[in-house]
Amino acid sequence: MAKQHRVVWDGNMAASQAMRQAQIDVVAAYPITPSTPIVQNYSQFVADGEVEGEFVMVESEHSAMSACVGAAAGGGRVATATSSQGYALMVEVIYQASGMRLPIVMNVVNRALAAPLNIHGDHSDMYLGRDAGWINLVANNPQEAYDLCLCAFKIAEDMRVRLPVAVNQDGFLVSHTAEVGEHLEDADAYGFVGDYTAHNPMLDPAKPVTYGAQTEGEWHYEHKMRQNYALVNAVPVVEEVLKAYSQLSGRDYAPVECYQTEDADELIICMGSVVGTTTMTVDRLRKAGRKVGMVAIRLWRPFPKEALAAAIKNAKSIAVLDRSCPMGTTGALYNETAAVMVENDKSANLINYIYGLGGRDTTTEHLEGIFDDAAECTKAGKRVKPIIQTINLRGKSLSFYE
Amino acid sequence: MGEIKQIKNLKEFSTSVERFQGGHRLCPGCSHSIIVREIVNATEDDLCISTATGCLEVCSTIYPFTSWDVSWIHIGFENAAAAISGTEAMHKALARKKKGYSDKPMKFIAFAGDGGTYDIGFQSLSGAVERGHDFMYVCLDNEGYMNTGGQRSSSTPVGGATTTSPAGRVSYGEKMQKKDMTAIMAAHRCQYVAQVAPSSWKDLVKKAQKAYQTPGATYINAMSPCPTEWKFDPSMSMEVSKVMVDSCVCPLYEIEYDPQTHNYKYTVNYEPKNKLPVKEYMALQGRFKHLFKPEFSHVIDQWQRDIDAQWDYIRRRQDAGV
Numbered sequence: 255m256a257k258q259h260r261v262v263w264d265g266n267m268a269a270s271q272a273m274r275q276a277q278i279d280v281v282a283a284y285p286i287t288p289s290t291p292i293v294q295n296y297s298q299f300v301a302d303g304e305v306e307g308e309f310v311m312v313e314s315e316h317s318a319m320s321a322c323v324g325a326a327a328g329g330g331r332v333a334t335a336t337s338s339q340g341y342a343l344m345v346e347v348i349y350q351a352s353g354m355r356l357p358i359v360m361n362v363v364n365r366a367l368a369a370p371l372n373i374h375g376d377h378s379d380m381y382l383g384r385d386a387g388w389i390n391l392v393a394n395n396p397q398e399a400y401d402l403c404l405c406a407f408k409i410a411e412d413m414r415v416r417l418p419v420a421v422n423q424d425g426f427l428v429s430h431t432a433e434v435g436e437h438l439e440d441a442d443a444y445g446f447v448g449d450y451t452a453h454n455p456m457l458d459p460a461k462p463v464t465y466g467a468q469t470e471g472e473w474h475y476e477h478k479m480r481q482n483y484a485l486v487n488a489v490p491v492v493e494e495v496l497k498a499y500s501q502l503s504g505r506d507y508a509p510v511e512c513y514q515t516e517d518a519d520e521l522i523i524c525m526g527s528v529v530g531t532t533t534m535t536v537d538r539l540r541k542a543g544r545k546v547g548m549v550a551i552r553l554w555r556p557f558p559k560e561a562l563a564a565a566i567k568n569a570k571s572i573a574v575l576d577r578s579c580p581m582g583t584t585g586a587l588y589n590e591t592a593a594v595m596v597e598n599d600k601s602a603n604l605i606n607y608i609y610g611l612g613g614r615d616t617t618t619e620h621l622e623g624i625f626d627d628a629a630e631c632t633k634a635g636k637r638v639k640p641i642i643q644t645i646n647l648r649g650k651s652l653s654f655y656e
Numbered sequence: 657m658g659e660i661k662q663i664k665n666l667k668e669f670s671t672s673v674e675r676f677q678g679g680h681r682l683c684p685g686c687s688h689s690i691i692v693r694e695i696v697n698a699t700e701d702d703l704c705i706s707t708a709t710g711c712l713e714v715c716s717t718i719y720p721f722t723s724w725d726v727s728w729i730h731i732g733f734e735n736a737a738a739a740i741s742g743t744e745a746m747h748k749a750l751a752r753k754k755k756g757y758s759d760k761p762m763k764f765i766a767f768a769g770d771g772g773t774y775d776i777g778f779q780s781l782s783g784a785v786e787r788g789h790d791f792m793y794v795c796l797d798n799e800g801y802m803n804t805g806g807q808r809s810s811s812t813p814v815g816g817a818t819t820t821s822p823a824g825r826v827s828y829g830e831k832m833q834k835k836d837m838t839a840i841m842a843a844h845r846c847q848y849v850a851q852v853a854p855s856s857w858k859d860l861v862k863k864a865q866k867a868y869q870t871p872g873a874t875y876i877n878a879m880s881p882c883p884t885e886w887k888f889d890p891s892m893s894m895e896v897s898k899v900m901v902d903s904c905v906c907p908l909y910e911i912e913y914d915p916q917t918h919n920y921k922y923t924v925n926y927e928p929k930n931k932l933p934v935k936e937y938m939a940l941q942g943r944f945k946h947l948f949k950p951e952f953s954h955v956i957d958q959w960q961r962d963i964d965a966q967w968d969y970i971r972r973r974q975d976a977g978v
């Protein structure tokens with residue numbers, strides 16, 4: 255294991271430091287709360303001469319991602335950061351980044367989408383980019399924001415993958431919450447990420463390349479399905495990189511992380527900062543003799559279907575938490591879970607909670623309530639709760655799909 | 657500024673290594689391809705090019721074919737400038753880190769139509785130019801969104817009939833003045849800004865070479881007669897271009913900004929011996945046909961006044977040396 259240093263970093267600083275250590279060639283970025291400190295921290299690194307690459311302060315997120323695409327196609331390491339409206343403005347171009355198989359790394363500090371305008375955390379932006387063809391990792395605390403950002407470069411640039419990677423972290427709850435953590439020395443961090451491997455660089459005049467051609471009926475389908483093939487097949491590479499990182503750092507990560515699941519009757523499936531709160535809730539209920547557990551989704555895309563199937567195989571009731579308003583259907587993580595159950599002939603009582611929108615607090619008490627709902631279903635041997643419920647919503651409590 | 661390279665003569669031009677190959681699917685008589693070819697063949701340096709969505713892009717890179725023998729990227733309609741700014745930044749970064757792919761000079765170009773420049777790409781262009789990236793931006797100005805069937809843009813001239821500003825029983829077509837993009841780009845303090853037309857190819861090549869040799873961002877407004885949507889016979893493109901220049905509808909001029917003195921130096925590169933009436937230019941094109949009805953004759957009269965005023969203004973700036 256490599257030597258580590260103890261620090262107090264918030265999620266933004268953690269991501270910024272990982273970016274500095276990766277010796278990125280081009281960062282093109284635009285500030286937006288709550289990811290602004292990443293852009294500011296990086297500016298300071300540049301001002302202090304700690305970064306040798308180019309830092310391009312563009313005039314919008316649309317141009318930020320466009321410049322990232324141009325730079326990555328040029329042939330070097332590229333990264334950026336954004337949130338919410340900025341992410342939304344990038345959407346056209348994030349599809350281009352993945353369609354051109356460019357290994358860009360983006361720290362996404364998750365925040366609600368307007369209207370109404372709200373600067374606080376939820377997963378609306380992450381869900382907006384769900385089908386954009388990016389690998390999506392979820393960091394649940396500042397330590398993970400650092401670790402996963404380093405891993406992201408290695409995953410993205412792997413020749414078996416060559417796809418962009420987003421590292422999500424919850425706005426404020428992770429991005430602005432300072433915690434004690436550990437980081438690698440610069441040389442070890444860079445040594446892990448490794449030198450950039452060029453693939454069809456525009457800047458090599460000996461071999462001109464065309465990026466972003468037009469493919470109509472004859473080829474579009476083939477291109478998109480091959481892209482999807484690369485994305486789906488990235489799962490083992492993600493596992494491999496996380497394992498290598500764990501050998502270096504001593505911190506273990508997996509696409510799906512199980513906590514007390516083996517003998518659990520009731521499970522909560524969730525992602526983001528709520529994972530920490532759920533872990534505490536599980537501990538508390540376990541002390542009281544309850545057989546509860548948690549499954550945390552670390553890899554949101556490509557979705558780790560097999561690992562999730564294994565994680566839920568013994569559960570009787572499953573509560574799935576989605577931190578984005580599903581707008582006319584059930585939550586996206588719920589839908590993924592339902593699909594995995596059907597695919598594996600797994601039956602369990604399945605319920606969905608929409609929580610934490612616009613930064614609304616979710617506490618251990620709320621999570622205990624969810625485990626209680628699930629236990630009621632287990633006891634009744636069937637789902638006795640509405641399919642979707644809310645947590646900590648003021649006014650009349652709402653539920654959907656009774 | 658370095659020394660301007662010798663301009664190839666016509667024969668050399670026709671026999672030089674092609675960097676923009678034929679076989680593309682631009683319309684017969686399209687001026688875009690002529691302009692692009694003149695610009696990319698005006699330098700021996702290596703090139704990296706971005707192109708906005710539009711006629712040039714869709715017609716030159718239909719997979720698995722490409723007309724580009726230099727590195728080329730297309731991302732979207734509104735971000736040709738941002739895209740090339742990223743590639744140029746990567747070039748700088750790798751050079752600084754001594755990890756470049758080549759030690760030879762590399763030039764960067766963004767091509768976009770007037771839609772991709774005057775309208776949807778305006779912000780991205782403004783940003784990239786303000787940031788001082790070392791690239792040449794070339795607007796292929798055919799005064800409308802031709803790739804999508806000839807809709808109006810903010811470059812469409814008054815009275816022009818397009819599919820979204822059609823002439824009709826009560827309308828003479830486009831109502832708004834063409835935006836003065838060249839002046840707007842000069843106001844960005846680009847050190848070199850110019851307007852060109854494909855028929856004046858020596859002037860065009862000379863300006864491209866000047867732009868290649870100017871540090872920072874440069875802008876070239878390349879007027880690009882479009883047989884399909886301006887509605888003239890494809891064999892007439894260069895004729896239309898010539899009349900466009902000789903009527904001063906497209907004055908050939910350049911603006912050099914001196915960052916030391918903050919002076920703008922206007923140079924008119926061509927003074928027609930016989931300045932033709934705009935009517936002659938308009939009469940060549942179907943898009944102005946309706947203006948020849950008596951009830952719309954005032955539009956032509958206004959055109960003449962506007963063009964005269966613009967021509968006069970540019971020459972006054974030249975004479976004043978500011």
Ligand SMILES: Cc1ncc(C[n+]2csc(CCOP(=O)(O)OP(=O)(O)O)c2C)c(N)n1
Nearest residue numbers: 709710711733769770771772800801802803
């Ligand atoms: C964001 C976006 N909006 C609209 C379009 C549709 N579109 C593609 S090309 C084009 C017009 C291009 O016009 P211009 O830039 O003038 O170039 P030309 O084709 O005339 O050379 C339009 C409207 C698009 N591709 N992307």
